[in-house]
Each structure stands twice: as C-alpha cells, then as structure tokens.
Amino acid sequence: MPITTEHWTLCRIPVGIPQPADFEVEVVDLPDLSEGEIVVANRFISVDAGVRDRLSRDSYARRAEPGEVIDGFAVGEVLASLNDQFQAGDLVSSANGWRRHYVSTGRGVMRMDPAVFSPPISESAAIGVLGVSGLTAYFGLRDVAILQPGETVLVSSAAGTVGATAGQIARIMGCRVVGIAGGPVRCQYVVEQLGFDICLDRHAHENLAGAVADSCLDGIDVYFDNVGGEVLDAALLSMKQGGRIAVAGQVSEYNREEPRGARHLREVVERRLRLEGFVVWDFLSGFRDAMTEVGGWIRDGRLTYYEHVVDGFEHAPELFCSLFSSSALGRSLIRL
C-alpha cells in the first residue's frame, strides 16, 4: 500500500530576498520498500538561511534546480525497515529536505541515541544545537579557530543557533564573549539568556566598527564569522595580532546580486590574521563525541538553546522567507 506524501520544491529561482511563490508543493507516491531500505515519517524539518545560497548559484554544494526538493534537515521516525541498521520506531536525523516522508537506503541517515535525546533535550535538538548548527559552532571554535581559555571572542548572528552555541561554548571555555545581533529583542536574549558579556545591536550603530572597537579594547582573538560583509570589516579592524577568523558562512552575501566581500583585507597582513573557511562535514568522525560533550553541557544547565517552532508543513516557505527579515530567536523549525 504506497504512501502518498508531499515535498516542497523550487519552482522559480529567487532574485534578492526569496518569496513564498518561489516554492511549490508536489504530491508524490513513495515507492515500495526494497531490501536494505527504510521509510521515515518526518516530525520536524529545519529552514536554514544558508540554503539561500544554493538557490541561485553554485556553492560548495551543487546549485538547486527548479523542481528540486528544498534542502533541510529533518528528525523523523522509522515507519518500516528492511535494513538491519534500523528498526521501526527509531528516531533518525537526515538532510533529506522538506519532505513529509522519504525512502532511503540509510545512507546519510543517523540513528539518534536515546541516551542523548531524552529530556531536557528535545528530539528536534538533533537538527539544531546537537545537529549541524551546534556542531558548526563547536568545531569552528575548537578545531578551526583553536580557541584558548581567557581569549576575547566576537560572534556574529549571536541570536541564531550557530552563534548562540558558539558564544556559550566560548563562555564555558572561560572566554570573554561579545555578540552582534539585529535588534534589541535579540540582543537582550543574547546577554540575559545566553550569558554573553555584551551584545551589540547592528541596527543601532551606524559605525559598527567603532562599536566593536569600543567593546573589545584589547582586541579580538577569535571572530566566529557567519555573515561576512560589513560585520567582517568591523571585526578586521579590531583583531589582535595573530587573531583567527573561523568562517562558517557569509549570509550577508547570499541575497546580493553583486558580491560585496570585505574591504579591510590589508589587516590580514598587518595583524597577521588567519581566516579559515570550513564546513562541519569535514569533522564528521568527531560528531558523536561532540554531541555527547555539548549534550552534557545542556544537561548541566551550562548551555541553553531556543527553538522557534511553527506547526504545519504548509508553512515552510513562509518561515524560510521570514528568516531574512524577522526577529525570531534561535532555530526555526516546522513541526509536521
């Protein structure tokens, strides 16, 4: 008895800020299971600003084509399995996109350890603080920036899951943490709920570089860069000699038709800086240990996370498009 299901596809390549009309839902019948396959019903899917980049250009992942299912992470339950590695009822995480159900050989599907994903840790943390977002923060600070206790760390997009996790990990490591976020609500959340030492509202400072300099009088040892552009420029002008910039994303570039980049690259020579780009998949072999360590910090009450959950598969495109203008806090998720 085949399952009839839905997925969201791209019907039009977005120009500038994406619109809900750039997406359309497709109704499909899943194939019957073959030997080695599983069928999964998703419970949560993620909407990720970083996906914007793939919608209109080639990036480290191949460019999305009209008709292709939109990228996203998902937490789901195995409904039936013809694969030894999975049983019906298992919770699994995947990167199979905005689908209600999917059939898979199990490749790229990760069984979630019930010892990790039990209260107070939500199932959906597998695609947030204990998924790619949180692990990007973890490996970026630890393995790319080689963060040391007592250093000064600047974190952009501090209210997003990556930035929020990065700043809290830096605090746990005994660092001074300065955040940058958009708007007073986010800044208040970053300081009061996440424990950053300070958070600069990038909308409130015409001279962001000056505000960063005033907040980091002895200079920045590590900048965790999600956004690039003007924020990266502000950071460059306050880096310490020998400072490190872990580059996890350049979100401010993704809606531009012409790239802006950064202006103050002469600082790279003058301050002997290291900028290093990375994607979390480079650290795949360390995922389980990292999830255990970050999960332990959550259980100990040293690290918190926030999820913005919207009910209804039909709302995925609206939620995605709102990422570029809204002030929602934390990880944005659709609950199915």
Add this chain to the structure above:
Amino acid sequence: MPITTEHWTLCRIPVGIPQPADFEVEVVDLPDLSEGEIVVANRFISVDAGVRDRLSRDSYARRAEPGEVIDGFAVGEVLASLNDQFQAGDLVSSANGWRRHYVSTGRGVMRMDPAVFSPPISESAAIGVLGVSGLTAYFGLRDVAILQPGETVLVSSAAGTVGATAGQIARIMGCRVVGIAGGPVRCQYVVEQLGFDICLDRHAHENLAGAVADSCLDGIDVYFDNVGGEVLDAALLSMKQGGRIAVAGQVSEYNREEPRGARHLREVVERRLRLEGFVVWDFLSGFRDAMTEVGGWIRDGRLTYYEHVVDGFEHAPELFCSLFSSSALGRSLIRL
C-alpha cells in the same frame, strides 16, 4: 671629526600616488661614536612599494610622520667600530632607511657572511633575494602556505623580487607556477628568465578571473598574494578545495583613499580556504638557514634575480614614485 651626511625625510603626507615633492633631503652631522657603537657608510639602499602604506596610515609598523627618515633597507660598510661584534670593513645590512651614513649600537644591523655574499651573489642581494624580499617568498611558501611538491601555485607581482623568488622556489619544489604581472615585458621576463610555466598580463585581460581559470583548469592549491584587490578576487574564484593563500602584502590597496578589499569571500567557506597574513620578521630565527639554502640555489643556477640599480642618492624619491607606474624588473635599488 664629525661626519656630515644626508638622509631623506617625508615633508608632506602623500595623497594617492606619491610625488617626489613629498620628500626632502636633510643635511645632518653624525654624533661622535660612543662605546658599543658603529658608524656605517651605505653602499645601496632599497626603495620599496610596501613603504607607501606607512606614509599615510597606521599599519603593522607605526605611521611615518613628516620629518621622519623614509624606510628602506641598506647594505653598507662599517667605517669605525667601538662594538666587539663589528670591525671596520665589515659589510652589514640594516633597515635604517634612506641615509648615506648612520650610527648604531648594532641592534638590527646584520653582519653579512662573506661566504654567502661572494660572486656570483652581489652584495646588494642582502637587501633583495637574500634579504627581506626573498625570505618573504621563502617563508610564505614553506611555513605559511605549506607548499607541497606537484601543486599548482599562482603568484602575483611575478616580476617583483618577492614574486619572482616565490615562483622560482615553487618551480624548484616541482610545482606548476602561473604568474601575473603587468605588461608584456614583465611577462616575457617571468616566463623566459624565471621559468614560470605561464605569465598572465593583467593589463591584457579585461576578465582576469576568466584568464586565471583558463590557466589553472584543475584549480589553484596555493596563491602567493602580494597585491590583494582584483587579483585576489580572480584567485578566489579558481582556488581548489582546501587551498591556501599566503598574504604577504596588499599593494593594490596602498594608494587608495577608500579600501576595496576582495569581493568573493564566500569562496572562503565554499572552498574551505585558508588565508593567512604574515610578515617575514615572524621567522627571524630561520633567516640564516634560509639565506644559505636560497644562496645555494643561486650558485647552482636554479634561481636567478634581477636588480634595477640607479646611481645617486639624490634619485631615491623619483625611483620610489616610479614603482607605482614603471615596468622596471626586479629589485629597485639606489647605489651611493
């Protein structure tokens, strides 16, 4: 009997391309020697495009002030010594600027090893291929970019001493080397005299990024960056996954009133690039060994260098200003 001597100072902070009238000569009497001091008569001084940056802004070195002696490297002979480390007749190199003579405690003054500086190696190589320029190339490739045999290397300012030395060292290491230089004379020199595999004339390619891509079909492993700006952008678009960019200078920025920087920084994430700025002084403890190794390559005929020597201390400002427009090859030096 005091020595009356001359030095060149800054009389006006340059705007845009420097003019000879930004400089003036001062006549001074040297003090008598105190215990521990030496007096040196310079034979060669260098004029360096990189100094431009210090003339109008703060950089890794403090900004030059009007009245200050212009930075430059020098090779000279010790005339008299009250310092155990030096004898009259010793050849020494220094970074004491555009002076005919100077008195020094010996700090920052390096005795030149006669075993290294003997034919076919010129005395003036101590402030060129075997000085800061050549060593910048050596340490940038070896210790910053961690160049491996067989890789593809892109070198900007390929006809300058730093670029010329970098490309030749990369060839000695068994790499494929693509240069970028300005004008057909320089490009011909880079390929025919220096042995680069190819050299792109940046004036002849409206689409430099396309020309670089066509010359590096399998991508660039290492870009040795002297210039920043548009050339850096062209390189970013052709880097291999995991490529390294050793940033020794951003010369294209030094005459700009507003910085340009690089536009294509999203490639840093997507291609997992590492950009690292450095100055050669970070590797001071390795200087003697490096000079011996590079000197050996010169004696073996595997590495060549070219000096553009102008006679007459009075011509230093003109020669400096011409760096930003001329097509002189190799290291620009004044012989006193």
